[in-house]
Amino acid sequence: MALETMPDGPVVENPAMDKGPDFTQRAHAALIDPGLRRNFRRAMDGLMEKRAAQFADPVAWAALRERGAQARAAALARLPDLLEELEARCAANGIQVHWAETIEDGNAIVLGILNHHRARQVVKGKSMVSEEMHLNDHLAAHGITAIESDLGEYIIQLAGELPSHIVMPCIHKNKDQIATLLAANIPGLGYTEDVAALTAAARRILRDRFAAADAGISGVNFAVAETGTLVLIENEGNGRLSTTLPPLHIAITGIEKVVERLDDIPPLLALLPRSATGQPITTYVNMITSPRKPGEKDGPAAVHLILLDNGRSRVFADAQLRDTLRCIRCGACINHCPVYARVGGHSYGSVYPGPIGKILTPQIAGLDVAGDLPHASTLCNACVEVCPVKIPIADILVRLRQEAAQPAGAATPAVKGAGSRRHIAEALVWTVWRWVYAWPWLHHRATRLLARIGNWIPARAPLLRAWTRNRTRPHFAGQTLHERARRAGIDHE
């Protein structure tokens, strides 16, 4: 189709990352901010408790989770066929489907559709993929105002920030901060900490935006290949408004969000909101199968679906990494992550924070850009235990660490930027380590040597420094274990 595209959109080098300090620096800044830590701690404790109450019966949880994981795995097993089936069903229903390889393509397609319809005012339902695309900036650069209508997204849009959580974008802010921000931005609203009053003021402002909007943009939670149905879940109603009131609806989704059959939806719906916020179901489950039909009095006349790749087909190519794409974006892994609870969402510098971000962002943006993220984990396995679709997050983290330290130069590395974190000194240390452990006599000498001189090595010595920056320096025993054992008369050799 002949859509206008803009050849000169902004070039985003690191699509999923913002520039600036790395994870360690950002985390350090976050850790010394007691207010921020309090905001996250309180929120995470509440969310964990509510989720646990929903899955109190371990047998039912196991069976449901098995079914949910199967629905996602089965969809990935047949992904190319299902995408074609989805496209054909959508086309038959009157939904126009577009394919975008990169975020630049995706942004250009959205802009082309909006221009085609002469749309200038856009309201958005919550969409992580549009965050991934930095769509609002792209539209703003071309004179189109896109207003976030999810209350949390609206708040961070006013603050000019990135979301700090995929389900609750402004979870890092407390009531006073939000009250100040809204008082400064909503005409006629004074400072109030009354949540009902703040919410009512946002309703008033955003209701006008909805009424004036030329187009609505939304994400998609599940796209059903069998029926060509887009399933969107939410509590606020802004998603339904964005997809019903304006004359044009553009839905954006990653290519992995497809499921095979409509009967895959009930088990996934039984997992997603309960895992995310501990609700039995979201207030609204909105299933869209076609644009407005003749005789219908509302709904958009045109519905477009954009299928975004942006590195997902590369993730798909690797049998182990492919499991990353099962994710249903519930955020449970984030809510249960001891690292996230302490450093908060912005430390990750990624649209997707927490465990899912640690495995997804490096694969999409590249290990050269986000190679520090797989290390932002203690591998405690809390995320793996709660993931409703059984993604082996810890195994993937370890795999990504290995990929990052791989010798560079493989013709087609499994992960973009593989080998970018390989340091010659580190590689050498591990080589020596391997030798030492392979040869008993060498091990014996090396440990004895360390027992004698270990405590003389300054804490700020090059390789030791990375450890001692945040931890006490290890103290070497004067004798090795072997020496002590021998002295005590134990000699098994």
Next chain:
Amino acid sequence: MSDNARSRILARLRAAAPGPVPPRPAWTPPTYLAEERRARFIAMIEAAHAEVHEVDQTTWPVRLRSILANKGVRRVMTAPTTAAGQQLAAVWADLADAPALIAYDQPVEVLKPVLVRDVDAAVTMTRGAIAETGTLVLWPSPAEPRLMSLLPPIHVALVEEWRIADSLAALMADESWAAAMPTNAVLISGPSKTADIEQTLAYGVHGPKELIVLLVRDQEAGAAAV
């Protein structure tokens, strides 16, 4: 450009080794005995902040008038061609100080200003309900459009108690949804809400602030007449 993107994406996906299709594990959604079903539905939807009133098939419009009078409702949107819309219009026509009825009888382009700001409540029927999660099932139609259950500050929904299903899975299977999905199907479990400000629940952020469920009793004769 789009066509090339499509073929390149599909080619990359096809180049990858296809995974084994895992077998479909056994999973049965919960089922309820007849008397539990209704109680479960009421308990769940009330827990989600909806108001439930048990009503009779013939007298509900009168009952609704008193419920709405307490809330200061003056303008009520209805679907003029549905059974509920007609019944409401007929009964309220004879009632002194019943709220004014506004018919959703024109496209949204014409009615938008009224819908967005000038009605206090809307009354819709439902296709059914779900006991497990306390959920209303709506398939909006030309007679009863999508925005009725969304824009006005109060949504009144009529639920016939014999149409409460155990679970979404059971409902989809029994009614063969996959064979013919409507333009829009929507599940509603409570009024519009948000917890974006410090996890404090607030209602009516975009959609209705109040959800009033009129649960229509199953009277043998009545059930046959509908």
